[in-house]
Structure formats: structure tokens, C-alpha cells
Amino acid sequence: METSQFEENEKSLNTYFKDSTNSDIFDQISKHNFMNDSANNNDEVIKNVETVVDQPVDNMSTKEPIICRIFAPCNDSSIESSKKVSEGTFFDMIGTSDKSLITALSSDYNSQIKLSSHNANFSAEFQNDDSLYSLSADIDSEKYFYNVSAGNLLNTSEGDRRRDAWIPSYRTRQALLAAAGAPSGTFTLDKDFLTMPGVVLQEDMVDNVYEAVNHYVDGVEAAQRKVLTFNDVTQDERGLRELIQAECYRAAVNLTSRLLTMYGQGVGRAGYSSQHTLHSIQLWFTRISLLVKLRSWSIAWAESEPWWDLDKPDLYFQFYSELYGGRPGTIVPFSFRLLLAELPQYVHKPQEAFKRLFSTLSVVRKILQNLNNALSEDGSHIELKDQDREESIKLWKCRETRILHSVINLAFQQKDYKLSIDILQQLIKNCDHEYGVYYYKALISAIGRIYLQLGDLNSAKVWFSKSRSFKSNNQGKNSNVDFQELINDGLLALSDNNYDKAYTYFQKASIKDPTNIMVKNNMAVCLLYCGKQKEAVNLLETVLSTNPTVGLHESLLLNLCTLYELESSSAKENKKTILKMVSKYKGDAISLHCLKLQEKE
Amino acid sequence: MISDVNLKAELQTSSQKLFLIDNRNKDLLKPKETLDEVIHHEVKEIGTHILICEVMYSTGVSFRKFFKFQVLKPLDVKTKFYTAESDDVYLEAQIQNITAGPICLEKVSLESSDYFKVSDLNTFKEDSCSVFGNINILDKDATRQYLYCLSPQQDLNSRSIVKTLNVGILDIIWRSNLGEKGHLQTSTLQTIHVDRGDIRLSLLELPNIVFLENPFHFKCKISNISDQEIEICINLEEMKNLVWCDISGKILQKIFPSEHIEVQLHLVPLGVGLQEISGIRLKDVTTQQCYEFDNIAEVFVLQ
Numbered sequence: 001m002e003t004s005q006f007e008e009n010e011k012s013l014n015t016y017f018k019d020s021t022n023s024d025i026f027d028q029i030s031k032h033n034f035m036n037d038s039a040n041n042n043d044e045v046i047k048n049v050e051t052v053v054d055q056p057v058d059n060m061s062t063k064e065p066i067i068c069r070i071f072a073p074c075n076d077s078s079i080e081s082s083k084k085v086s087e088g089t090f091f092d093m094i095g096t097s098d099k100s101l102i103t104a105l106s107s108d109y110n111s112q113i114k115l116s117s118h119n120a121n122f123s124a125e126f127q128n129d130d131s132l133y134s135l136s137a138d139i140d141s142e143k144y145f146y147n148v149s150a151g152n153l154l155n156t157s158e159g160d161r162r163r164d165a166w167i168p169s170y171r172t173r174q175a176l177l178a179a180a181g182a183p184s185g186t187f188t189l190d191k192d193f194l195t196m197p198g199v200v201l202q203e204d205m206v207d208n209v210y211e212a213v214n215h216y217v218d219g220v221e222a223a224q225r226k227v228l229t230f231n232d233v234t235q236d237e238r239g240l241r242e243l244i245q246a247e248c249y250r251a252a253v254n255l256t257s258r259l260l261t262m263y264g265q266g267v268g269r270a271g272y273s274s275q276h277t278l279h280s281i282q283l284w285f286t287r288i289s290l291l292v293k294l295r296s297w298s299i300a301w302a303e304s305e306p307w308w309d310l311d312k313p314d315l316y317f318q319f320y321s322e323l324y325g326g327r328p329g330t331i332v333p334f335s336f337r338l339l340l341a342e343l344p345q346y347v348h349k350p351q352e353a354f355k356r357l358f359s360t361l362s363v364v365r366k367i368l369q370n371l372n373n374a375l376s377e378d379g380s381h382i383e384l385k386d387q388d389r390e391e392s393i394k395l396w397k398c399r400e401t402r403i404l405h406s407v408i409n410l411a412f413q414q415k416d417y418k419l420s421i422d423i424l425q426q427l428i429k430n431c432d433h434e435y436g437v438y439y440y441k442a443l444i445s446a447i448g449r450i451y452l453q454l455g456d457l458n459s460a461k462v463w464f465s466k467s468r469s470f471k472s473n474n475q476g477k478n479s480n481v482d483f484q485e486l487i488n489d490g491l492l493a494l495s496d497n498n499y500d501k502a503y504t505y506f507q508k509a510s511i512k513d514p515t516n517i518m519v520k521n522n523m524a525v526c527l528l529y530c531g532k533q534k535e536a537v538n539l540l541e542t543v544l545s546t547n548p549t550v551g552l553h554e555s556l557l558l559n560l561c562t563l564y565e566l567e568s569s570s571a572k573e574n575k576k577t578i579l580k581m582v583s584k585y586k587g588d589a590i591s592l593h594c595l596k597l598q599e600k601e
Numbered sequence: 602m603i604s605d606v607n608l609k610a611e612l613q614t615s616s617q618k619l620f621l622i623d624n625r626n627k628d629l630l631k632p633k634e635t636l637d638e639v640i641h642h643e644v645k646e647i648g649t650h651i652l653i654c655e656v657m658y659s660t661g662v663s664f665r666k667f668f669k670f671q672v673l674k675p676l677d678v679k680t681k682f683y684t685a686e687s688d689d690v691y692l693e694a695q696i697q698n699i700t701a702g703p704i705c706l707e708k709v710s711l712e713s714s715d716y717f718k719v720s721d722l723n724t725f726k727e728d729s730c731s732v733f734g735n736i737n738i739l740d741k742d743a744t745r746q747y748l749y750c751l752s753p754q755q756d757l758n759s760r761s762i763v764k765t766l767n768v769g770i771l772d773i774i775w776r777s778n779l780g781e782k783g784h785l786q787t788s789t790l791q792t793i794h795v796d797r798g799d800i801r802l803s804l805l806e807l808p809n810i811v812f813l814e815n816p817f818h819f820k821c822k823i824s825n826i827s828d829q830e831i832e833i834c835i836n837l838e839e840m841k842n843l844v845w846c847d848i849s850g851k852i853l854q855k856i857f858p859s860e861h862i863e864v865q866l867h868l869v870p871l872g873v874g875l876q877e878i879s880g881i882r883l884k885d886v887t888t889q890q891c892y893e894f895d896n897i898a899e900v901f902v903l904q
Contacts, residue, residue, distance in 0.1 A: 415703055415740075415741075417736070418738060421736060452779060452780065453778060454703060454777075454778075455707070455776030455777045455778065455780055455781065456707075456736075456776070457707075457780050459736075491779070494779070494780070495776075495779050495781075496780060497780075497782075530639070531638060534637070567635070
């Protein structure tokens, strides 16, 4: 039996016609959601790195490692300016933003369209980012809450123990016991037991914006670009922080290379033993986060290889008994662990990422089990006060949730929607009411968005209305909730090809949050699909001119440039104008793929 | 400033040419002004499609743009028919997702022809949940099997001369990323109506489990679906692990048109396990036509 007749709906057809460009656009809609919260603070990575540094307990600990404080100022300000939610956005941010980045790449790849399935990659991203954003936002807000409520009461060593606890493998435990027993300076270990990282990237990263301006515009214009390089800042953490704040990630990577060289972990030092400190590990963490942000995945991967499974004896405080005086636990921040666990997915090793996430999860669950069995985190018989035990359980539950979020994202990325939905449902079932109604609603709404992504509009509708039915009692959060609901409605209408209606919803959302780029981008896409291409361009250009620092966002630029290409032969000139703006307002972190400069050359 | 702008769009497939926009006119196009048009069209063919857009303006100046794209096959549909002794036809439709990502089958239905009444066997009777689980997703390369029971409408029960019967068409609607919709209809599915003559045999009673060397019996119904009186001779042929305990070659009572008789037959099992009942031969005494009934049922023999 052969099928004889095919019918295909307009949306896909449109896409064929416009070839890859259109898919990009469509993509954009999706990609944008992750920005939902970040739009307030244009600068994602800072938050990224800051979160990296900002372990839940860090705020309260007076004895936090120096690098941790690097980002402290911006951390505070972000809390003030955008409150919990936006602060939270980047809780898992490395994952978040990169996924959207991946999207951008894959859209080109996707241009060979199959009958009905091309939007796959990009729209997937949207979902992902979005659900992620909502999840992470909430988790982090809860983290914030956690800090505020309990933080200052803790004494430092208690906080240290709780935060740094980890369960070493048997082999590592034996080595640590031996190290503790040996007289100072006499203990050595075989290389197999040591973590020996080194910078792999041989040359400094260059400012691609400068290069592009020089190439596509002229040298005069390029010379006008003012951007920080690692030479412009102090050669320490303060300088690093400055670079990151200015979105000069490439320069920041270069600076980390230099700083790591001081630790004997610079270029070509992989495979040679060197001493780890809190500081050096934070530097590595920052560096690998930056590389991931910059989508230099293969380098990030190569440089991360000596680290996993983060269980060598030299990554525990006990290994350096003279330095840390018998303080227990691991030097590796939990977020670094999570980052390395997620990393393999970017180099097309999703199975490895799953493996790492689940092995991390199992240790975290073991720690929770210990805590519930009247033991300390690592299973030793230390007396814990009831309150301390509760705090520990809270923290480790929070970490368990973070891992599960990563698993959801990864599964989503792999289009294993069943797994994503399963875990989300587990999270909902075990949802701690402490996290607040908003988080709960966000989880439910995330399921709705996964259904939407997979094309099951009816189920999506069911979950959205389920989410809607939980009313938040906190008035302050209501506008945020409404916003999310409007976006949901908009996406639903969009999925139903009802672009007019979708536009109306996005417009309403935009009134609630006028600075939100994701919404603007979505509105532009709706306009395009309604045949109002000119208006779409105007809309995006207005966003750019009113708030260039926020507006010069990769996904918005990608859409705008796609529209330019659709519009006329002057696309090249228009793109140059945009490039000049980028050069004026942006650091070296931006990826210029979104301008699609090469294609037209 | 350009005057008399005229836009045409046509879609060329391997077999036909479709006009999507025919003469969209605009008298005057000011500088920087655009003429926007969104085309909607359902793609119904696979293979190469070429979209040709032609713009003519002013005094016969014109240019064309070509956009080429490939349409690949999204689903693979295979169907199988089983005709039961009761004349019910079971249709098994295998639907395989051969797109690049997971899809959600929003609707799969068999639009039957007038000959049959369809019952959909893809939901549980108790709670009408789908048999495919509560998340409606068909992963890339995955296959689902839908099952339908088609009962012939009353008038068809009598012998019909038609050999091939139109069963109907399968109508499939699916969605993928962000609700992107696809629609596929099969051509009319046909089943060959096996003309099994004037006599039907169907089972009325049969034990599920029997014991080795313990005789058991089963009851069957012999129907005459012709319009003449029939006299039948029953022959019982040898089987492997079951032996008949009846007289073979017996002539049964006459059956009037559209009526039936019930016959009880006896067997003794000589082998354990699942055993097939076969070997029933009914012969129309008048026409000498013989009807063979093999593998009509199975019993499980225990020791």
C-alpha cells in the first residue's frame, strides 16, 4: 500500500520557499524565550559567571574564596534591579544560552527541508530555553530566598562543610586517608591520582567584531571600536570581572590563560602536575564557562578532559592538610561539576552527558540519604544541630533539583520529550511548597510548552490552563505570571497558525514588559507571517534604536538580517549599519553568525 | 516610482503546474514601498517543487525568480487485511514516522465506505485511553499499528458478486514542531472479498483448556448463505495431535436458505500444548463442491 496523497500546511510551505532564512526566523521566535527574563539585564554572561561563582551559600559565608567575590557587586545589583526572577535566570544559564546558540547554528544546517519536519531544531530550542528559563528562574528565586532566610545565621565552617561536602570514591578515600596520615611534605601520589589540567588554546582569541568591521566596512571604522582587551585591565580577578561585565569574553578567556600560567596550568601544561587551590579551580570554572558561552565547545571539551569525574584526591581539601587544616569536602564548586556534566552534549556526546548527570545525581541522593539517616553529608558520624541538618537538606534538595533541570534540558535537546515530561511530572509531584506557587506554575507551564513543541496542541492547552488555575497569592508576582500566560497563549495561537491572534497576545505581553526582546521578536515574526514584512522590520529597528545595548541581541539581529535579505537588495548595506552598531555598543562576546555577513559576500 | 506592477506565482511539480497567485496588481509602487503577499498552499506531492515568481512592471519589463525545494515523504503507511470467518474484516495499518524528528499523530481515522461499519480498536474500552500511552508521540523512525474492525453492513451478508470491496481511506493528521501540521490521506483501500461459496462454518463453543487423553467437544454453526436448500456431507480428516471421535462421511440434515444448523463434534487430544483444529470438510451433496475448513480454532492441552 502506498500513500497516494500528500497535503501539507502552509507553514511548512512558506518555509520551503524562503529557504533557510525563513527557518531562522521561525527559530527566532523560539530562541527568544530564554531571554524572557534576561532582557532586563542585557548582560547575560555576567550573571552566568556570577552564578557560576555564586553557590547558594556563598553569600552568607564570610570566608568565601576571593574569586567568588569577583562578581559579587554585579550580583547584588542584579538582585536589586531585576529582583529574584531575573537574578534567577542564569542559574543554569550556561545551559540555557548555549542551547539557543546551538540553535542558531543548526538552522542553517536545517535548510534542506523535509516534508514536515524541518523546524525541529530551532523550535526545540525555544522550548528548552523557555522551560529552562522558567525553571531556573524560580529555582534561583528560591535560592535567593534560602540565602536571605537562613544565610546570616550560619557560622562559616558549618556553611563550608555543607556547601563543599562530597562523597569520594573508595580509591580516593584511601588516598586521602594516606595523605592525612603521612608527615607533611612526604606524601606523593601516582599521576593517575592527580588532576593535571592545562590550557589547550594556544593563541589568544581575537575580537571578531573588529575583524568583521575591518573586513566588511573599512579600517577607519574599525579603528573607532573601543573595546577592552586583557591588557587594559589589571591582571587579576578584578580585571577579569571588568572584562566580563563589559561582555568581552574573548579577552576574559585570554586573561584566564595568563592567570592560569601563573599556576603552572597554562598552555601545554596538561599532563604535568600542579597545585590546585580554590582560586585556580574558580579560574578554570570561569574559563570553561566562558568558552561554553562563546560556543568554543571543542576547546572547552578538550580543556575539561583532565577534570572529570572531579574525584581525584587533589580536588579535596583533606589532600592539603597544612593549607586547609583538615577542612573536609571538595574544592570543586557544585556548579562547576554541573557544567562539566552538561558539557558533553555540546560535542555531540549526549549519552556521556546523561551518564555524568546521573552519576552526579546519585551522589547527591546519597548525601540526602545520609542526612536523613542522622549522618553528615559525606556519611561520617558528625553531630549536626537540627537546624543545620534542615539547612543541609534544603541545600542538597535544591542541588538535586538543579541536576534534574539539567536532565530535562538535555532530554529535551535530544527530543526525548517523554523523558522531559516524566521528570517534570516527578518534580511537580515532589514540589516543595516552599518554592512558591510561581515555581509550581512554571513547572506545569513547562510541560505545556513541551507538548506544544511536540505538536500536541490539545495537551498543551490542558497544561496551560492547569497552570493558570493556580492563583498566586503574592500580588507582586502576579504581573509576571500574567506575562507568562500571555506568552503561552501567544505561542498556542502561533502553533495554530493564527498569527493575528498570536500578535495580539504578544502585544499585550509587551505592554507588561516593554523591554522584553523575546516578545518583540515574536511580534515581528507574526507580522511577517501576516504579510506585513515592512512593519516587522520597523518594529525590530525601533527596538534597536531605543535601546541598542539590549536590542543588539543575537536572535533579534538574526531575525532582522533575515528580514533584510527578504526585503531587498540593500540588505548588505543594512547589515553593515547593524555591524557598526554592534561595534559601537558591544563587547567581543557577540557571535556574528547572526548577521549572515558571509552569505552575501 | 513604478507603475502597473503585476505579480504571478506558480508552483511546478513533477506532474503539474499550479497557479498560486494569478495577476496580483498594484497600480503604483512608491520608492521603498513593497508589495507583500503570503502564499498558502497544501503540498500534495513528493519530489522536487519549483516555485516561480514573476514580476512585471511599467512597460513590459519583467523578471522571474525560482525557488526550488524538495518534498520528502513524511510517513510510511502499510496496511494488512485479515478476514475473519464471521465476515468481519480486520485492518491493520502500520504508520511509520520517516521524518527527521518526533511527531504527534493528532488524528488517525478510517473513513469507511458504505459497505462497512468501522470500530476503532485503538482505545481501551474502560476509560477510552489510547493504547499507545498517554503521551501522544511517535518518535523518528518509530512505527505504530492501528487496528480497525470492519463489519459488513447487513445487505452485504448475502453473497455478493463484487470481488473487490472499497474499504475506505485512512485520514491522518499530524503535527510536529510548534504545531506544524501535516495531512495525509491514503488512496482508497481495497480488500478482496473472498467468495467462499454457499457454506459458512463458525465456532459457537470451545473449551480453552483440555486435558490429555480426555475427550472434549465443541459446537459449531454451519450456515447456508445461498438461496437454495443445501444438503451437506461432513468429512473429518486426520490431524496430528488430536483425533476425531465422530463419524466421518455423515450426511447432515438439510439447511434451508439463510438458515443454519448446529453441530457438535468430539475430539481426543493426544499431544500436549497448543493444538490446532483442522480437517473439517463439508461437501455440497448436490453440486459436489467441497469446502475446506482448516485451522479454525486452537485449544490448549494440559497433561
